Amino acid sequence: MSRALIDACAYRQQSAGRVFALYLFGSKYNILWTPASFSAIFKSPSDAISSVEIRWSLLRNVFGAGAKCKKDYLRIHRSARAAVENGLYSPTATPSSLMMQTTLRGIQENAPSLVSFSDSVVDQNLWERTAYPVTRGSAVEISLSTLIRNFIGHVSLPSLVGSEFLEVYPTTLEDLWHLDGGFKWLALGVPRWLGIPALTRAHIGRRRLLDAVRSFHQALDCVKDDDPPNRPWRDPSDAGRILKERRWAYHSRGTPQEVIGPLDLNLLWA
Numbered sequence: 001m002s003r004a005l006i007d008a009c010a011y012r013q014q015s016a017g018r019v020f021a022l023y024l025f026g027s028k029y030n031i032l033w034t035p036a037s038f039s040a041i042f043k044s045p046s047d048a049i050s051s052v053e054i055r056w057s058l059l060r061n062v063f064g065a066g067a068k069c070k071k072d073y074l075r076i077h078r079s080a081r082a083a084v085e086n087g088l089y090s091p092t093a094t095p096s097s098l099m100m101q102t103t104l105r106g107i108q109e110n111a112p113s114l115v116s117f118s119d120s121v122v123d124q125n126l127w128e129r130t131a132y133p134v135t136r137g138s139a140v141e142i143s144l145s146t147l148i149r150n151f152i153g154h155v156s157l158p159s160l161v162g163s164e165f166l167e168v169y170p171t172t173l174e175d176l177w178h179l180d181g182g183f184k185w186l187a188l189g190v191p192r193w194l195g196i197p198a199l200t201r202a203h204i205g206r207r208r209l210l211d212a213v214r215s216f217h218q219a220l221d222c223v224k225d226d227d228p229p230n231r232p233w234r235d236p237s238d239a240g241r242i243l244k245e246r247r248w249a250y251h252s253r254g255t256p257q258e259v260i261g262p263l264d265l266n267l268l269w270a
Contacts, residue, residue, distance in 0.1 A: 052077065062179075062186040063265045064206050066258030073259050079249035080263050083242055099159035099240060106155030114151060115140055126166065127151040130174050149177075160268065161216065162239040168232050169212040175205030176269055209268070210261045217260060220247060243267070 056073055059065040065073065116124050119135045127150035133142040153173040154166060166172055179186075182202025190196065192203050219229035219236045229236060243264065250260050 058187060059259075059262050059266060061189050062183060063262035063269070064210055065262040066256070069256060069258045072253075072255055073263075076249060076253050076255045076259065076263070079253070080246050083245040083249060084267065099156075099242075102159035102240075103156045106158060110151070110155060114147070115142065125154075126170050127154045127173075130177075157268070158238075160240045160243055162236050164234060164236050164238075165212070165216060168215075169208070171208065172212060172268075175209050178202050178205035179209065179265075179269060206265070209265050213261045213264050213268075214257055217247065217257070217264075220244075 052074070055077065056065075056070055059073065060067060060070075110125075113125060115133065116128060117135060117138075117140050118124050121129055124133065128142070128147065130150060131143045131146040133140050135141075150173055153176070157166060157172070178198075178201040182196075182198040182200075182205075185196055185199040186202055186206075190199060192199060215230065215233070216236060216239075219233035220239065222229040222233075223235070223237050246264065246267075247260075249255075
């Protein structure tokens with residue numbers, strides 16, 4: 001890789017162009033070298049760069065969509081986006097206010113126990129554990145940024161997926177952080193066998209998250225059919241309206257799970 005980058009830099013010095021191609025791991029990457037290049041691209045006509053193609057590339061590389069499911073994605077992507085936009089930005093929509101109420105209620109209920117001051121991992125709150133608290137008498141040493149990030153995730157995520165999701169899959173937020181940490185490597189399509197730690201953690205986290213989303217949708221299907229949900233779910237029916245509207249769109253268009261899971265994982269990550 002270093003030789004390829006050296007060659008690329010040498011080419012840049014010899015070339016007056018602002019765009020060049022770089023071949024890595026059998027793939028071709030078009031490199032925009034100057035800020036002016038970005039401006040020129042985004043000022044080009046809409047057919048010069050396709051936002052749909054970019055979204056599909058990210059959905060496939062980062063969120064794990066099946067490579068053969070592009071047509072399924074093209075059939076559903078507008079409806080999936082519309083469910084979010086209508087829920088959050090429509091003047092007459094109520095899901096956004098319901099989401100805010102759920103989040104505020106979570107803050108009010110859990111803020112007093114933001115830190116448990118407990119040495120036992122079992123007795124610590126879920127949002128504390130990955131902040132690695134160290135109790136020293138009546139004080140606790142903890143990563144404040146990690147603690148607040150986890151706490152906000154725990155009180156806001158139920159507004160999308162309901163109150164039971166984090167109970168069934170307590171590592172959800174940690175897996176999301178791992179996915180986010182390896183985002184750039186996944187987006188570039190860097191192979192996992194290179195052994196980059198952030199990339200490896202991102203792959204593991206993504207697999208667990210996709211399994212969680214798949215199980216969640218199966219439980220919602222059972223509830224819709226008035227059947228007991230699959231274990232370990234009890235009652236996932238308090239999932240947010242935005243996700244339920246997307247689920248209805250998936251079913252109406254026969255969208256496969258290889259697209260549903262990554263689309264909803266993208267929503268959770270965002």
